[in-house]
Amino acid sequence: MGTAERLIESAQQLLWERGYVGTSPKAIQQLAGAGQGSMYHHFAGKPDLALQAIRRSAEELRAQAEEKFSQPGTAYERIAAYLLRERDVLRGCRVGRLAHDPEVAGSPALREPLGETFAYLRRRIEELLEEGLEQGEFVGGMVPADVAAALVAVVQGAYVLAQSAGSVQEFERAVRGGLNLLAAYTA
Amino acid sequence: MGTAERLIESAQQLLWERGYVGTSPKAIQQLAGAGQGSMYHHFAGKPDLALQAIRRSAEELRAQAEEKFSQPGTAYERIAAYLLRERDVLRGCRVGRLAHDPEVAGSPALREPLGETFAYLRRRIEELLEEGLEQGEFVGGMVPADVAAALVAVVQGAYVLAQSAGSVQEFERAVRGGLNLLAAYTA
């Protein structure tokens, strides 16, 4: 594995743990086992390296989600598979945790992979809900676009509750609640 | 207003905008118009000042929420009032935005006001849901504790979606979706 590759993966890990503001180039270099000059040879600076790391993390997250969405089963089952997916809850969401970072929120470029990821998740769940409605799996009255956004938000909010309490159970309770709500629409 | 008071309010504002890691004592002092020595006279250091600021923000948030919860109306209406409450969405939640901060998440003392706030919100909504169930406002099958957690999570997640997209509409869509889901349980 090349040095540039190791730097990106180290940046991914540190961004996940400490966010953008909390991650220094020096820390990335040390984790990657690379010198100062080496990093600045491969990347223009911290924002450049961070952007590549964020893009990579966002892609990986979408791929993990798609695995669950494209399973066999009913719409409800596939959405449940996504919500109940195994997660390292107390590490937080490696994409969503960056949303409040002032340098990320303030930079359209750094923010773009986040926006794209959540737009993708929402759209994908919306499609499943529409499919379920057509097949009579859900009763009427549901607004798929809104409900899909709410379900994506439940997962992101569940991370916030869990980290605030220092307990995985808070995550699980919120996700169960999301599914309990969705179940109210099942025919 | 005393210097200590101005320092706390300045810290509240900067913690809201930039989080704990992104907020320096110097920045707080400048915003408060106080010198270095003045801050260290009134507070033991950054963690001490931050703790007092976080506690204050958490209290204020709970008071704002309680205003909506204790309104007249049905359980659904009062929960909706909380969800639809006016918010400075793109500034994020001043309490929830700290949950992913590594120094906050890693400090039981700094984290405690967050955990307390979300426990309060969840419990309060759970009470409203139970009240609604008893009065026949909601149909059976609902698990109040789980649904309450999900609704709190929807709000926190909605902030994440909005900041990621740089658009308030994402917040509004997720919250509408949360209410659309809850409406499925109304008798």
Added chain:
DNA sequence: GTCTATATAGTGATAGAC
């Protein structure tokens, strides 16, 4: 491509005068 040296600014705090 990688290394060491150097630079400027900021961080979080202490010391001691006023």
Added chain:
DNA sequence: GTCTATCACTATATAGAC
């Protein structure tokens, strides 16, 4: 109580040798 001075350390690079 507040101020200025100072400190050791880190952040984010740039320069230039190898």
